[in-house]
Amino acid sequence: MDAPTKKKPIAIITIGMAGAGKSTFVQRINSYLHSQDPPTPPYILNLDPAVTHVPFEANIDIRDTVNYAEVMKQYNLGPNGGILTALNLFTTKFDQVLSLVEKRAETVDYVILDTPGQIEIFTWSASGAIITDAVASVLPTVVAYIIDTPRTTAPATFMSNMLYACSILYKTKLPFILVFNKTDVQPHDFALEWMDDFEAFQAALASHAGATDAEGEPTYMNSLMNSMSLVLDEFYRHLKAVGVSSMTGDGIKDFFDAVDASRDEYEKSYLPELDRARAARDATLAAAKADSMQRLMADLELDRAKNPSGALADRWDPAAEEEEEDDDDGDINIIDRSAYFELGTFLFFFVRDPDGDFFFFCVCVGEEPWPGQYIDVTRARRREDEGINWPKPG
Numbered sequence: 444m445d446a447p448t449k450k451k452p453i454a455i456i457t458i459g460m461a462g463a464g465k466s467t468f469v470q471r472i473n474s475y476l477h478s479q480d481p482p483t484p485p486y487i488l489n490l491d492p493a494v495t496h497v498p499f500e501a502n503i504d505i506r507d508t509v510n511y512a513e514v515m516k517q518y519n520l521g522p523n524g525g526i527l528t529a530l531n532l533f534t535t536k537f538d539q540v541l542s543l544v545e546k547r548a549e550t551v552d553y554v555i556l557d558t559p560g561q562i563e564i565f566t567w568s569a570s571g572a573i574i575t576d577a578v579a580s581v582l583p584t585v586v587a588y589i590i591d592t593p594r595t596t597a598p599a600t601f602m603s604n605m606l607y608a609c610s611i612l613y614k615t616k617l618p619f620i621l622v623f624n625k626t627d628v629q630p631h632d633f634a635l636e637w638m639d640d641f642e643a644f645q646a647a648l649a650s651h652a653g654a655t656d657a658e659g660e661p662t663y664m665n666s667l668m669n670s671m672s673l674v675l676d677e678f679y680r681h682l683k684a685v686g687v688s689s690m691t692g693d694g695i696k697d698f699f700d701a702v703d704a705s706r707d708e709y710e711k712s713y714l715p716e717l718d719r720a721r722a723a724r725d726a727t728l729a730a731a732k733a734d735s736m737q738r739l740m741a742d743l744e745l746d747r748a749k750n751p752s753g754a755l756a757d758r759w760d761p762a763a764e765e766e767e768e769d770d771d772d773g774d775i776n777i778i779d780r781s782a783y784f785e786l787g788t789f790l791f792f793f794v795r796d797p798d799g800d801f802f803f804f805c806v807c808v809g810e811e812p813w814p815g816q817y818i819d820v821t822r823a824r825r826r827e828d829e830g831i832n833w834p835k836p837g
């Protein structure tokens with residue numbers, strides 16, 4: 444009998460407001476997975492080009508491919524435009540990222556993505572959508588929406604955070620987990636109560652300062668939020684919510700239970716929707732192709748009739764085509780930091796840099812807390828002065 448095939452890894456996309464604790468959360472779940480028996484190290488992607496220090500060892504790091512400061516300089520951009528452009532440039536190489544991820548699918552259980560601090564850069568950009576859709580089309584994927592619990596205790600802030608989560612849920616249509624982070628500072632029971640019972644939320648709203656105007660009437664904001672709490676009630680039914688502390692590790696197991704339970708949801712609701720969207724897109728493309736082919740043939744007929752000798756001169760020459768073909772765009776290659784071999788207590792990594800040069804570095808696995816932390820022997824990262832000259836569009 445054939446051995447049971449391994450289930451595909453689940454991709455976890457962490458999204459959340461600036462400073463909500465996304466990177467600390469990724470570090471915590473990474474550490475949790477390493478501490479399992481046997482350890483199940485995840486495959487981690489850092490998509491934040493502007494971060495100077497990530498508290499985990501990413502397998503693929505956008506900073507290895509795009510120099511964010513250089514992008515800002517070259518395109519005269521501010522910090523957010525710089526992050527967005529860096530992400531856009533990285534997305535043009537995302538096919539390479541996907542193939543690296545797919546190569547590791549047999550050996551990992553989780554693929555984790557840390558996204559840029561400014562939430563809208565990922566959630567409302569074309570590249571964020573492309574990355575999310577690309578990952579979700581090859582792996583079961585779940586969105587972990589990280590919430591800064593101590594900063595959502597005011598009903599109005601809670602509601603705007605939930606509206607944001609709601610917009611991401613309906614945009615991505617992926618299984619969604621609300622992760623109330625920093626429960627060491629503020630337990631998340633109030634949030635669960637508000638999600639479970641809209642009357643409890645409305646009562647909190649009414650008792651909050653500024654709920655009524657000078658005449659004692661509910662303010663416009665208050666009435667609006669009252670009505671919206673009824674609308675959101677439906678949205679809450681589609682969500683799982685967990686409370687965690689990325690600082691202490693509290694609740695991380697609940698998070699993974701929610702992630703594992705999402706696999707079913709992905710297969711039952713996201714995949715059929717994806718197949719339907721693919722079929723619709725293929726049909727539209729086929730129709731457009733058939734239409735342009737028909738018009739081309741009609742034009743050719745006309746051309747041949749008008750100028751019979753010209754048609755002979757236009758014949759396709761495969762030899763000429765072959766010569767032109769060799770201008771591949773592999774100038775920037777995504778680095779998988781985890782291609783290595785092992786010698787004693789050292790792991791030796793061979794990496795190809797974007798210029799095609801090979802270099803290596805090694806990791807001591809003896810006393811290190813994490814197998815995977817590395818010591819730079821030659822140069823594990825591009826030199827500061829080695830900016831990439833991305834071509835300007837148009």
Ligand SMILES: Nc1nc2c(ncn2[C@@H]2O[C@H](COP(=O)(O)OP(=O)(O)OP(=O)(O)O)[C@@H](O)[C@H]2O)c(=O)[nH]1
Nearest residue numbers: 461462463464465466467559560624625688689690
């Ligand atoms: N007390 C407490 N602090 C936390 C927790 N998680 C994160 N923090 C703190 O929150 C701050 C922001 O954490 P980050 O992990 O950098 O947050 P982020 O969402 O990745 O931030 P950006 O990527 O810059 O938007 C840091 O000071 C963390 O130490 C937690 O569970 N409890």
Ligand SMILES: [Mg+2]
Nearest residue numbers: 465466491560
């Ligand atoms: Mg971060």
